Structure formats: structure tokens, C-alpha cells
Amino acid sequence: MVERTLRPAPHVTRPTKTSTPKLFVLDTNVLMHDPTSLFRFEEHDIYLPMLTLEELDNHKKGTTEVARNARQASRYLDELVTAASAISPGNISAGIPLKPMSGGAASGRLFVQTETITTALPASLAGGKADNQIIAVVMHLQQIHPKRSVILVSKDINMRIKSHALGIAAEDYFNDKVLEDTDLLYSGMRELPADFWDRHGKGMESWQQGGHTFYRVTGPMSQGLLLNEFLYQEGKGPGETPLYAIVKEVSGRTALLQTLKDYTHQKNNVWGITARNREQNFALNLLMNPDVDFVTLLGQAGTGKTLLTLAAGLMLTLEFKVYS
Incomplete structure (x- = not known):
């Protein structure tokens, strides 16, 4: 199990702590070149x-690399907007935080055009x-954000030339650093925010059954949870018990x-094996559950994937007689 970690494109210059974050306007070809x-x-x-969104939609059909990237x-x-x-229905215009889906690599916000722009273009x-039309959008953003650096990012050299001629900052998009496929995979676990119970504890139901405690919670974060996703919240102080749970419904x-x-x-050892960390504990909870038919484990060599799988298989087959 891994957490998504994305490396930033090398053309972005990190500002000083006192500078204002830049606003990058993306051309469609940037997303079709690199969806991440x-x-x-x-x-x-x-x-x-x-x-940009309309052009992206027009290029989704087909089996080419461009079509796959557009999809x-x-x-x-869709995941970001959902x-x-x-969390905040109908408030997309305030910007969508990118940090949760990027594993912390991106801390800015995503803004989508929600108004008609009528900025006049040169004759x-x-x-x-x-x-x-995209250049007109950039000009409009420059007008409403005069103290902020607004930059057009495009793979189209002619578009960048036209932008420079109009006094608009424009850059090519470079992504020379390799992005591992594992960076894009679902990690299977999520850390609960510190205020989770404050926001979801009202009207909560809880009961114990079969050696487990169940919590039925209601709140804005519930909609984004996935079945069989692990949730955790580490203890804040010495002696405080952490919470490790799985989403059932x-x-x-x-x-x-x-x-x-x-x-x-x-x-609770499994064929003599005990979990040595949180991730191994999560894995064994899945592997030892006969109701889960398919489990995918991902990790570096030596993290116990094969050992845990064999131990669970032996335990369920020879000890518990679940399989024959």
C-alpha cells in the first residue's frame, strides 16, 4: 500500500514565503500531454x-495516447469536483483544493471558469x-488580478508567441521527471482529519458486535469514502488509543x-506471523476476511506482501477450513 506522491513539473519556480502564488492558465494540450x-x-x-474543458471532451474518443490522456x-x-x-456544495468558484488528491505535492487550488468573459481582443x-479565446481569458484574469502573476501554459509554440506579443506571460510545459505508475494508484487508506468527529459525531450510532465496534456517522466527508477503504486517526498523546477502521457501507x-x-x-497471530506496522495490519484484515474475494497489495520488496499472503492462505485453509 502506498500513498500517492507526485513530483512537480520542473519549470515551476518556488517563490519566497512572502510572494503571492502564481495563477497558471492551462491550455488543453497540456492536459492531453500529461493528465497529472x-x-x-x-x-x-x-x-x-x-x-479547455470543451476541447478536452472532444478528444476523449479513440484509442490513441491523446484520447487516453484526455479521459x-x-x-x-470529476474526482476533484465531486x-x-x-464538502461545500455549489462553491466551486472559490477554488478546489488540490492537496488531498496530490498527496500533498500540490497545495494550491483549481479554478474553473464559471462566468462569461467579454474581454476585447486586438483586431x-x-x-x-x-x-x-483562451488568450482573452488570460487577459481578463490579468485585469481582475493586477497584483498577481497570471501565466498561460501551453505546448503550442504559436500560441505562446502570440501571447508574448500581447504582453502576456506564457510558458511551455515540461515534465521531464519520471512519474511512477504507483504514484497514481489508489492507496486504500485515508487519514481522518482532527475535526472528523466534531463534524460527523452529531447523531452518531455505535454498537459492538463480533468483537468489533461499529460507528454509523453522518457528515460531508462520508460521501467521498469508499467501500473497504481503511481509515485511521493516530492518538494525539501518550497512552491515547489510535483509531483503525474500515468502511463497510x-x-x-x-x-x-x-x-x-x-x-x-x-x-491474533496469523500462522505465527504478526503485523509489524499499520499497513501490514490493514493488509491482514483484508486477507483474513473471506467476504473479500480479491486483494491487491503493493509495496517495495521486503515489506511482507508474499509472507502475509501465504500466512493468511495457510491459516484460512488448514486452520479455519474456509477453503479446501
Whole structure:
């Protein structure tokens, strides 16, 4: 199990602590070149013109690399908007935080065009051309954010030349650093924020059954939870018991959480094996659950994937007689 960690695009310059984050306006070809570009601008903000979204939609069909990237970019955007809507419905114009989905690599916000822009273009530029409409959006943003650096990012060299001629800052998008496939995979676990129980504890139901404690909670975060996703909240002080749970049900704004069996304790050993860390404990809770038909474990060599799997298989087959 791994957490998503994205490396930023190397063309972004880290500002000083006192500087204002930049606002990068992305051309469609940037997203089709690298769908993860959404998460590569560190503490800076990203702005997507409506035309960028429309062009992205027009390129989703097909089996080419461009089409696959367009579909992946659309999925990322859908996840971001869905998560933001669950927390603050109807408030996309305030910006969507990028930090949760980027594993902390991007701390800025994503802004999507939500208003009609009527900024006049020079007479030499045709208003109906897609590139020129995006340039008009950048000019509009420069007008409403005069003290902020607004930069167009595009793979189209001619578009960058036109932008420079109009006094608009424009950059190419470079992504020379390798992004491991594992960086994009679902980690299977999520840390609960410190105020989770304050926001979800009202009207909470709890009971014990079969050696587990169940919590039925209602709140904005519940909609974004996934079945069989592990949740954890470490103890704040010495002697405080951490919470390790798994999502059993999700229905609208309500979720059912079940505490885990502690496989770090010797009394719960699996074929003589005990979990040595949180992730191994999560893995054994899945591997030892006959109701879970398919488990995928991901990690570096030597982290115990094969050992845990064999131990669980032997225990369930020879000791518990679940399989024959």
C-alpha cells in the first residue's frame, strides 16, 4: 500500500514565503500531454477556461495516447469536483483544493471558469479561434488580478508567441521527471482529519458486535469514502488509543465504519506471523476476511506482501477450513 506522491513539473519556480502564488492558465494540450499536470504546480493555483474543458471532451474518443490522456484528465477533474461538492456544495468558484488528491505535492487550488468573459481582443486576432479565446481569458484574469502573476501554459509554440506579443506571460510545459505508475494508484487508506468527529459525531450510532465496534456517522466527508477503504486517526498523546477502521457501507452522507482486528498482537497471530506496522495490519484484515474475494497489495520488496499472503492462505485453509 502506498500513498500517492507526485513530483512537480520542473519549470515551476518556488517563490519566497512572502510572494503571492502564481495563477497558471492551462491550455488543453497540456492536459492531453500529461493528465497529472493538475498536481504539478506546487503551491500555485490553476485556472481552466471553459473552452479547455470543451476541447478536452472532444478528444476523449479513440484509442490513441491523446484520447487516453484526455479521459484520464477528465476523471481527475470529476474526482476533484465531486470531492469539493461533497464538502461545500455549489462553491466551486472559490477554488478546489488540490492537496488531498496530490498527496500533498500540490497545495494550491483549481479554478474553473464559471462566468462569461467579454474581454476585447486586438483586431488582428479572430475572436472565434479557440486559441484566441483562451488568450482573452488570460487577459481578463490579468485585469481582475493586477497584483498577481497570471501565466498561460501551453505546448503550442504559436500560441505562446502570440501571447508574448500581447504582453502576456506564457510558458511551455515540461515534465521531464519520471512519474511512477504507483504514484497514481489508489492507496486504500485515508487519514481522518482532527475535526472528523466534531463534524460527523452529531447523531452518531455505535454498537459492538463480533468483537468489533461499529460507528454509523453522518457528515460531508462520508460521501467521498469508499467501500473497504481503511481509515485511521493516530492518538494525539501518550497512552491515547489510535483509531483503525474500515468502511463497510456508504449511503449518501452516511457511512458505516467498523474497527479492525489488531493483528499486531501476538494473540491474533496469523500462522505465527504478526503485523509489524499499520499497513501490514490493514493488509491482514483484508486477507483474513473471506467476504473479500480479491486483494491487491503493493509495496517495495521486503515489506511482507508474499509472507502475509501465504500466512493468511495457510491459516484460512488448514486452520479455519474456509477453503479446501
